[in-house]
Amino acid sequence: MPKILDRIMDAIDFETFLVCNSDEEGRKLIVQLIKEWGFKDVDIVFSQHQGPGSRIRARAYVHRSGDVYGWLELGNEE
Amino acid sequence: MSRKKVLLVPLDPVHDVGLKMIRRGLDDAGHETILLPPDIPVHEIVQEIVKQRADTVLVSRTLGYGVAELLANFVDLLDVVGVRSRINLGIGGMAIRPELAAELGFDAGFGPGTTVEEALAFVEGREYVEASQKIVKNKKEMAEGYSYSYRHEGIQAKLNLIVDMILNWAANKTSPGVQRAAIREELWDVNRWRNYESMTDFYNEYKLYCDDLGKNYYEKGILHPKTRRFTKEEIISSEEYVRRTQEVIKIPKLQHNRTKPLVFNQYGTGCPFMDIGHIKVSEAWGADGVVHFDPSWGARSEGFLDGFLTHQEDGTVITPANLNRIKRALEKSTLWQVRAHRGLNTPETIVLAGKIGADLTKINIAYGCLGAGTDPARMTVDGIWAIRYAAKYNLPFDVVTNEELCGVPAYKAFAGMLITTALGIRLGGKPILQPLFCKSPEVMVGGQMKDNYVEFNAAKIMALRQIIDAPIWPGAPVGFLTQTEDRVQSSASTAFHASLAAMLGVDAVTIASSDEAYSGGPISVPSKIDTLRAVGEGFRFFGQTPLASTPQMEVWRDTIVSGIDSVLAKIVERDDFVQSLYEGILGNREDGAYPGRNGKDTVTTI
Numbered sequence: 131m132p133k134i135l136d137r138i139m140d141a142i143d144f145e146t147f148l149v150c151n152s153d154e155e156g157r158k159l160i161v162q163l164i165k166e167w168g169f170k171d172v173d174i175v176f177s178q179h180q181g182p183g184s185r186i187r188a189r190a191y192v193h194r195s196g197d198v199y200g201w202l203e204l205g206n207e208e
Numbered sequence: 209m210s211r212k213k214v215l216l217v218p219l220d221p222v223h224d225v226g227l228k229m230i231r232r233g234l235d236d237a238g239h240e241t242i243l244l245p246p247d248i249p250v251h252e253i254v255q256e257i258v259k260q261r262a263d264t265v266l267v268s269r270t271l272g273y274g275v276a277e278l279l280a281n282f283v284d285l286l287d288v289v290g291v292r293s294r295i296n297l298g299i300g301g302m303a304i305r306p307e308l309a310a311e312l313g314f315d316a317g318f319g320p321g322t323t324v325e326e327a328l329a330f331v332e333g334r335e336y337v338e339a340s341q342k343i344v345k346n347k348k349e350m351a352e353g354y355s356y357s358y359r360h361e362g363i364q365a366k367l368n369l370i371v372d373m374i375l376n377w378a379a380n381k382t383s384p385g386v387q388r389a390a391i392r393e394e395l396w397d398v399n400r401w402r403n404y405e406s407m408t409d410f411y412n413e414y415k416l417y418c419d420d421l422g423k424n425y426y427e428k429g430i431l432h433p434k435t436r437r438f439t440k441e442e443i444i445s446s447e448e449y450v451r452r453t454q455e456v457i458k459i460p461k462l463q464h465n466r467t468k469p470l471v472f473n474q475y476g477t478g479c480p481f482m483d484i485g486h487i488k489v490s491e492a493w494g495a496d497g498v499v500h501f502d503p504s505w506g507a508r509s510e511g512f513l514d515g516f517l518t519h520q521e522d523g524t525v526i527t528p529a530n531l532n533r534i535k536r537a538l539e540k541s542t543l544w545q546v547r548a549h550r551g552l553n554t555p556e557t558i559v560l561a562g563k564i565g566a567d568l569t570k571i572n573i574a575y576g577c578l579g580a581g582t583d584p585a586r587m588t589v590d591g592i593w594a595i596r597y598a599a600k601y602n603l604p605f606d607v608v609t610n611e612e613l614c615g616v617p618a619y620k621a622f623a624g625m626l627i628t629t630a631l632g633i634r635l636g637g638k639p640i641l642q643p644l645f646c647k648s649p650e651v652m653v654g655g656q657m658k659d660n661y662v663e664f665n666a667a668k669i670m671a672l673r674q675i676i677d678a679p680i681w682p683g684a685p686v687g688f689l690t691q692t693e694d695r696v697q698s699s700a701s702t703a704f705h706a707s708l709a710a711m712l713g714v715d716a717v718t719i720a721s722s723d724e725a726y727s728g729g730p731i732s733v734p735s736k737i738d739t740l741r742a743v744g745e746g747f748r749f750f751g752q753t754p755l756a757s758t759p760q761m762e763v764w765r766d767t768i769v770s771g772i773d774s775v776l777a778k779i780v781e782r783d784d785f786v787q788s789l790y791e792g793i794l795g796n797r798e799d800g801a802y803p804g805r806n807g808k809d810t811v812t813t814i
Contacts, residue, residue: 145734146734147732147734149485151456154307180457180458180492180493181458181488182457182485182488182489182492183489185493185734185737
């Protein structure tokens with residue numbers, strides 16, 4: 131994992147508006163997009179679909195509770 | 209519909225509020241309900257289902273930890289005891305997603321935000337029709353019900369004198385803007401234009417009154433350097449996008465139990481296609497109306513270009529084709545405002561907007577000169593004709609007071625607003641007062657908002673109501689100079705200001721996006737949704753709660769009213785409205801107001 135990601139305390143959120151036909155499609159597309167970026171632990175925090183598309187906030191957890199937190203190692207860096 | 213026996217099961221340590229709400233709905237609909245207490249082990253719940261011989265079982269689950277295992281175990285047990293196949297089994301709650309419910313073998317899963325009506329439809333085995341689908345919005349006439357009668361005799365008398373003064377001064381004057389508007393009015397037929405018929409007579413006459421930008425376009429086909437024409441492929445794709453969106457769009461209502469204020473937001477990304485994308489989203493998230501923003505250079509140019517043009521900077525170019533495309537993309541219920549309040553194309557903007565089918569426009573002579581850069585004499589001549597055309601095309605117009613943002617005190621800006629309003633009434637128009645809800649330089653220096661943003665804004669509305677019975681539309685946008693780049697703060701501030709407007713019973717508000725304070729590029733569509741959702745939540749929170757008057761509001765109300773009266777008295781004494789603008793009676797250099805220079809020396813005597 132790149133060092134900058136280590137500095138994320140727990141999660142990174144991605145927010146956007148996706149032009150899509152349904153809530154399900156919007157959820158599927160955003161998860162797919164974020165997984166393509168290399169994140170594995172992805173969830174949808176909020177999604178609201180209306181006619182033109184979905185207002186959506188997706189989340190990738192970098193450190194779940196109980197993980198070994200990369201940011202604790204920062205003090206050991208030169 | 210037969211009466212159902214429904215067992216309500218909070219499969220949760222504590223949470224059963226949702227089920228209690230659903231029980232009430234089911235009871236009201238005549239069904240028999242049994243609500244189990246929370247925190248019962250799964251095997252006991254299953255025993256109860258068997259014992260009660262329920263038709264339907266509704267389970268709720270709020271906590272997310274271990275939910276899949278727990279529910280799978282629950283459904284397995286129902287299978288084991290042989291009741292799963294004979295019951296209608298639904299589950300809902302914060303931890304539930306429809307896809308999870310389906311995976312686990314439930315007949316339906318209801319996520320967060322499920323309504324009682326939705327659960328009732330499931331119990332009764334009928335298709336649920338979303339409430340938002342049932343809402344039919346109609347365009348609202350904002351000026352309806354207002355008499356435009358004055359409540360302050362002294363101010364009324366002064367305004368009448370000033371209106372006489374303005375009309376007498378302008379009676380023998382014209383400008384290139386007035387002449388272009390007349391040519392557009394007489395020679396430009398919107399139906400012929402829509403049918404691609406020849407408009408040579410119009411163009412030959414029109415270009416004579418344009419500056420170099422317009423002449424270069426009409427004579428040599430040269431566009432403004434920041435614009436380009438759309439390709440045929442782009443146009444076809446855009447039409448298809450609009451068609452698809454219009455087929456599926458539903459129009460929600462933001463006002464909860466109120467009928468007003470109407471909620472407007474602004475568009476003007478530079479590109480009509482992106483604007484249409486933004487507009488469709490605004491409509492889908494509850495905006496009642498949208499406001500067209502044109503580029504700042506449009507206000508300094510003599511004449512409009514033509515053609516279907518996109519622009520690489522903020523502000524969407526006003527051309528017949530651009531306005532026409534945007535108009536065609538609007539839902540029937542959406543109010544459409546095309547601003548004409550400043551600049552050298554003011555009267556023609558109204559003719560064009562009227563012919564293409566706008567619902568509202570924006571005019572203010574004082575702001576156009578003092579805050580927007582147009583020469584006072586030119587703005588006055590053009591403003592009068594703009595109002596005449598607005599009356600002819602039945603376009604109510606707001607009288608914006610954004611000179612407050614320069615530093616002009618509210619009472620001076622309001623005096624200017626009331627003059628344009630009085631002129632509008634005299635010429636048969638329907639003016640709408642537009643005080644700002646803002647943290648203006650006046651209050652930053654004077655400390656009126658040191659404690660709260662409520663009282664001074666409320667005092668403005670109270671002052672205007674003490675003077676005249678007219679519609680009021682705070683803007684534009686509400687909360688100006690209170691928003692920061694942070695979207696939560698920005699949305700909250702917008703929602704608070706819009707809620708204040710609702711509690712004051714005004715007719716409309718214009719709201720910002722949560723990008724209001726961001727200046728690095730065009731605003732994004734999620735930022736529009738942010739504030740529409742926040743405003744809707746504000747309206748829901750306050751409902752029909754009225755705002756109580758405070759002694760401080762009354763003090764400021766009286767100060768504003770007497771300030772307006774004294775400004776109008778000075779103009780009457782000066783006996784020359786245009787010179788009053790040049791000399792700073794409605795806002796001077798110390799206030800941050802400068803008489804504009806665009807169009808200087810272009811007014812001619814007929």
